[in-house]
Amino acid sequence: MSIIRKTAAYILLISIYGFTYLIALLGSIIPHRSWMPTGRIMVTGTFHNPNWYLSHVIPLTRSGFREVILVVDEPQLPLEKVRFVCPPKWVSRLLSRAGAKTIWMTIAGFRYQPDIYMGYHLAPGACSALVAGKLWGRPSCYQMTSGPVGIIGGGVDAIDSVGGLLGHPSKLIEAMAIKVASKFELVVVRGKRARGFLAAHDIKDTVAIITGSVNACPQIPQIDRVIHLVFVGRLSLIKQVHQFIEIIGAVRHIMPNVRAAIVGDGPLMTDLQTYAEKLGLTNNIEFLGKRKDVESIIACSKIFVLTSKSEGLSIAMAEAMVAGAVPVVADVGDLSDLVIDGVNGFLVEPNCIDEYTTKIMFLLQDPSLLEKYSLRAVETARTHCDIAVVSKKWQQNLQNVVLQTSGLNTE
Template identity: 35%
Template sequence: MLTTAASPRFGSVTAESRMKGTTQQKPSLRNRLCQWGGDARERTIMMISEWAIVVAAWIGRRPQPIGPDGCEIMLTGRFDSINWILAHLGPLAASKECKRLWMVSTNPVPDLPKVTALYPPKWLVTVAGATLARLLTFLWAALHKRPHVVGGFHLMYNGIAAAIAGRLAGARSMYFCIGGTEVANDGVIDQPNCFIRKTKANARAQRRRLAVVSAFDTIVTMGTRAARFFQDHGVVSDFHVVSGGIDSMRFHPAHEPKPIDLILTARLSSEKRIDIFLQAVRLVAGQLPDVRAVIVGDGHLRAELEQMVAELGVQSNVTFTGHQNDVENWLGRSKIFVLTSDLEGLALSVIEAMMSGLPAVVSDVGDLGDLVESGVNGYLVPRRSPQLLAGHLLELLSDGEKLKVFSHAAHQSAMRYEKAATTQRWDRILSSFRT
């Protein structure tokens, strides 16, 4: 049985205040002013976006028919991980209905069949910054090359740019909704890398975002919960649920000793709530002193998280590996995958882990319920619940037979997200564009 004698310490401000925005203290005047400024800026951007989409529709070109060789597609997004590009672009480009795919990016795009990388000029990046330079290049390229489909990953700002570019170039606009719904976030955090962190949800901002989302011809969500949210809020676009496609030759169960008990792979940022994972590790260590946990990934909170590890007294239990290109090898040496995020879509990291045969114990957020079935291949845990999380981890670590059964079920569940299956979904979607 899990005891909680040590748990009061985890509510202390000392440990959690090092995680930006994770305490429940009343926001300071400065934070409230920043909140107000962020809301005002967002309302302005969304209002300008709505008008820009309308004007683009007035002056835009007529759509071009799709030839027998298939669609020409142009996408943009900020990809910090090669795995992300391989998982999302690989299956799409592999579709027999895709003739050519241009990816407008500032980060390196790996060599893939039928994929051409377009990078903004260095001088434009210097003058305008990486994000604006990329979006300007995307708009120019869409008008110049006139693809059949233009798309953006995340609503801010890539999706908005795709909605405008689609109207101008006479192309079908496609929005890839990656992180949960990206519109209703219960005040957890706003769009990544765009606006300040939120302290509460904003209904007016949600309505404006929904108005922009309604302008897309096609919306691709990672899971069913996000699609259902948009439909319940009156968005009547063409919806498709397509996660990234994972290479099962790379991610597969390993038949070797597993010295790592718990593994978490994520960007070290506030919405991932790695402080909750560390609190759970401390509780597990109270019952299993030799438990070994590994955190794969890097980010701006690493120093604060390492300090929290010291404050919780779990230095001997937790290892930070930093960014790793061979995630599959780390998963192959691990028993259980953990993700404690406040918001997610259908995270590729969870699919990769489960395809590698790891049961997943994750926050019950976003679309993770599409993949994780509690008591079968892992557990869905209410977010910010370190004691419940620790209880499930102890249950699996203490029962080798159950861990083995869950491992097999996890692998079987994840195989429907294999790359070939995702490519077949894209075959059906792209072929529907002809009509």
């Protein structure tokens, strides 16, 4: 990685966090009058796939607000109560995608007067929401979807973000990021580990645990499922999909007819296909790309494998569990909030191919045990991530914030 890119990333993050914190301070000093809620939420972020988009946005549409305004690069799947606000392409080329969405969010905020501004990932999405919120005297929400990895060391291990370009950890940028995170009226995390990280930095009262949502679906008995192992996600460095391929290679030594599927697309697709071919696994692994029928593929899969370097609480994993696929996943992020080791799946020491292989074979060689784990996985996912449960949590937290900040709270 060139010194120029590292320096540019360093300067960019310091500029983003410095500017955002300054606006937040000024916004806190300037007195604001009470305001009448409009029943609107304004959200910005990048939605890499339809399932991720639906999992996050549908609960917001059912949270008691009349409209969800999405400031995004381009329109997504149309949903009831959702309005899309997209910057023109020439503005994105001129100011960058993130810069264009920040400007458009601020302009749209003046027009629509939302009750709360929300952003995914701290820089740039949540920072844009915080700036717009302070400028227009409204609360803001930071969705910490990937857990603390976007903050620790300045986000150096968040490979797919600006922080991933730093090359080495930055205590300064980490400290600035924490300062910015403390200025949100609501910080939504996916699980207990992320909440504990924020609490250790004295961010407590504004934090809520809300997962992504999943829909219940019909169950296929494990014995009738034709895919032994499945991975679902973006084919990027942070997902470490090459480890999934290595796991298939190890399992094949014991079970030559093992069948695996990789669902998703991304910058590493060609490299991963080449790697699978190099290991002689082309007859065992099927690269399915980006699909609209992900649910049906998962429903035909016995075990869901996740080898990520870091995660929040994976929506793909929750969707797999509710469909009855048993999770065998790295013990990272907030995955342990859903996966109870040795009960409804297995938590594996990160990067340990042998342990993945052992746990997978333990399940595949005992069909009755696999069926029990499958039923428990379904029950856990429904209890924690059902769309009705998640929508209710959003309703409670968003309405509390609006009530407290609008000046209408009479208590």
